[in-house]
Amino acid sequence: MQAIRSLVIPIWSSDTRLDGKTAIVTGGNSGIGKETARDLAGRGARVILACRDTTKGEQVACDIMKEVKGAKVVTKQLDLADTKSICQFAENIYNTEKTLHYLINNAAVAMCPYARTVDGYEMQFGVNHLGHFFLTFLLLDLLKHSAPSRVINLASSAHVFGKIQFDDLKGEKKYHPVRAYAQSKLANILFTRELAKRTEVLGVMAYSVDPGLVNTDIFRHVWRPLVDIIKTFGFVVRTPAEGAYTTIYCTVTPENQLITGGYYSNCSRAESSKAGQDDGTALKLWAVSCHLLGIRWR
Numbered sequence: 001m002q003a004i005r006s007l008v009i010p011i012w013s014s015d016t017r018l019d020g021k022t023a024i025v026t027g028g029n030s031g032i033g034k035e036t037a038r039d040l041a042g043r044g045a046r047v048i049l050a051c052r053d054t055t056k057g058e059q060v061a062c063d064i065m066k067e068v069k070g071a072k073v074v075t076k077q078l079d080l081a082d083t084k085s086i087c088q089f090a091e092n093i094y095n096t097e098k099t100l101h102y103l104i105n106n107a108a109v110a111m112c113p114y115a116r117t118v119d120g121y122e123m124q125f126g127v128n129h130l131g132h133f134f135l136t137f138l139l140l141d142l143l144k145h146s147a148p149s150r151v152i153n154l155a156s157s158a159h160v161f162g163k164i165q166f167d168d169l170k171g172e173k174k175y176h177p178v179r180a181y182a183q184s185k186l187a188n189i190l191f192t193r194e195l196a197k198r199t200e201v202l203g204v205m206a207y208s209v210d211p212g213l214v215n216t217d218i219f220r221h222v223w224r225p226l227v228d229i230i231k232t233f234g235f236v237v238r239t240p241a242e243g244a245y246t247t248i249y250c251t252v253t254p255e256n257q258l259i260t261g262g263y264y265s266n267c268s269r270a271e272s273s274k275a276g277q278d279d280g281t282a283l284k285l286w287a288v289s290c291h292l293l294g295i296r297w298r
Contacts (some may be wrong), residue, residue, distance in 0.1 A: 009212070009238055009242055009266075012245050012249060012267040014248070014249070014252050014253075016043065016252040017043050017044050018040060018043040018044050018045035018101075018251075018252070019043075019044035019045075020044070021044075021045045021046070021099075021101040021102065022045065022046045022047075022048070022097060022099050022100050022101055022102070022146075023037075023040050023045050023046070023047050023048065023100075023101065023102035023103075023104060023251070024047075024048045024050055024093070024100065024102070024103050024104065024139075025037045025040070025047060025048070025049060025050065025104045025106055026050040026051075026078060026080065026104065026105055026106050026107035026132065026135070027050070027051065027106045027107025027108065028047070028048075028049030028050060028051060028057065028060065028075075028106070029049055029051040029053060029056040029057040029059075029060045029075075030056065030060070031214070031240045031243070032106060032154070032211055032214060032240050032243045032244050032247065033049075033104075033106040033107065034060050034240065035240045035241040035243070035244040036104060036106060036244040036247050036248060037049055037060070037064060037073065038064050038067070038068065039241075039244060039248050040102075040248070040251065041064050041065075041068050041071040041072065041073050042068045042071070043252070044070075045072070045101075045102075046072040046073075046074075047064075047071075047072065047073045047074075048073075048074055048075075048076055048093070048097075049061055049073065049074070049075045049076070050076055050078035050089060050107070051075055051076075051077065051078060052077070052078065052079045052080070052081075052107075054075055054076075054077045057075035057076075058075050060073075060075075061073040061074060061075050076089060076092055076093070077089065078135075079118075080107055080126075080127045080131030080132065080135070081117040081118055081123065081126060081127050081131065082117065082118040082119070083118070083119050083131075083134060083293065084118070085118075086131060086134050086135050086138065087138065089135070090135065090138035090139055093139060093142065094142065097142065099142070099145070099146040100139060100142040100143055100146050100149065101143075101146050101148075101149045101150070102149065102150050102152065102251055103135075103136060103139055103143060103149075103150070103151045103152070104152045104154075104247060104251070105132035105135065105136065105151065105152065105153045105154060105188075106152075106154045106247070107127070107131075107132075108127065108128045108154065108184075109123055109124055109127050109128065110124070110181050111124075111177040111178055111180075111181045112124065112177060113177065114171060114175045114177075116170070117130075117131075120170070121169070121170065121292070122169065122170050122171035122175070122180060124177075124180045124181050124183070124184045125169055125171070125180065125183060125184050125187065127184075128181075128184035128185065128187070128188065129184050129187035129188060129191065129289070130289060130292065130293060132153065132188070132191075133191055133289050133293070134293050134295070136151055136195065137293075137295055137297060140199070140204070140297075143199075143204045144199075144202045144203065144204060147202060147203025147204055148203045148204075148205070148255060149203065149204050149205070150204070150205045150206070150207065150250070150251065151192075151195060151199075151204065151205070151206045151207075152206075152207050152208075152209060152247055152250050152251060153188045153189075153191060153192050153206070153207070153208045153209065154188065154208075154209050154211060154247065155185045155186075155188040155189045155192075155208045155209060155210055155263070155272075156181075156182075156185040156188075156210055156211070157210050157212075157265070158178075158181060158182045158185050159182060159185040159186040159188070159189055159272065159273060159275075159276055160182075160272075160273040160275075160276075161178070161179070161182040162179070162182035162183045162184075162185060162186030162187075162273075162275065163179075163182075163183060163186070163275065164183060164186060164187060164190070164275075164281055164284075164285055165183060166284065166288060169288070169292075186273070186275055186276055187285060188208055189208045189263055189272050189276040190276065190278070190281060190282035190285050190286075191282070191285065191286070191289075192206045192207065192208040192261060192263075193208075193261045193276075193277075193279065193282045194279075194282040194283060194285075194286045195261075196260040196261030196262075197261065198297065200260050200261075205255060205258070205260040206260055206261060207250040207258060207260070207261075207262055207263075207264055208262070208263045208264070208272075209246045209247050209250055209263075209264050209265070210246065210263070210264070210265040210270065211238070211243040211244070211245075211246060211247065212238050212242070212243055212246075212265070212266070213237050213238060214237065214238045214239070214240060214242070214243030215237050215238065215239060215240070245266075245267055246264050246265060246266065246267050249264065249267040250264055263276065
């Protein structure tokens with residue numbers, strides 16, 4: 001069984017140091033985000049945990065600093081379902097940080113019952129895509145100032161089932177939790193492609209990542225029999241630490257070995273779905289997202 005697992009989940013490691021670098025990890029208080037933060041802190045980076053639940057975030061920060069000698073980890077409040085909170089977080093970052101080298105847009109909600117964000121967007125599209133789109137927009141000046149820098153967006157292989165429903169982004173006509181999740185993950189990939197085109201000249205690279213099937217609380221809204229099936233084939237399910245491998249790979253690998261705008265899985269370049277490579281849809285999604293948020297990228 002272990003031999004099969006090693007084929008499905010490649011072993012990867014790197015001893016690259018990140019001393020003097022600063023990273024933000026959204027959703028850094030649990031799962032993949034927590035393991036990503038732990039790894040980056042172990043490499044010498046200053047890590048900011050951007051969490052909705054700051055109590056959990058503070059505990060994780062304390063745990064990492066106890067486990068990793070000399071770790072520099074702080075927690076800041078961020079609710080991606082509330083644009084006001086995103087603005088306040090960004091303002092706090094500009095007031096306290098001189099540099100930002102890595103923005104890791106990791107947080108996500110998955111396959112949840114229908115709900116809306118504070119600003120009225122469908123929850124999965126609002127948090128997974130619009131929230132991170134807006135956060136990246138607000139922090140871009142600091143990323144440019146700190147160049148070379150990187151934006152890493154966590155997507156999912158579930159994007160292959162996605163389609164951007166431009167006529168029903170609020171999910172009011174026909175909502176299905178799995179389709180909404182797949183749409184939001186496709187949006188992550190399309191956002192990455194368009195972002196990379198606009199920021200490469202500024203020294204800001206962008207990558208989207210598929211962490212694989214990971215054992216986290218992201219399954220809490222999934223149909224129970226499906227969870228049981230997943231557990232039955234648990235040898236293909238990754239630990240959170242294993243799920244963080246490709247994120248870390250895209251953080252520490254030299255730029256000349258990566259392709260900005262690219263989609264990565266299993267610590268290597270991968271092909272997204274055809275929909276994920278549609279530059280026309282990516283541009284339209286960009287324009288619609290700006291319109292919904294009332295912003296204009298320079």
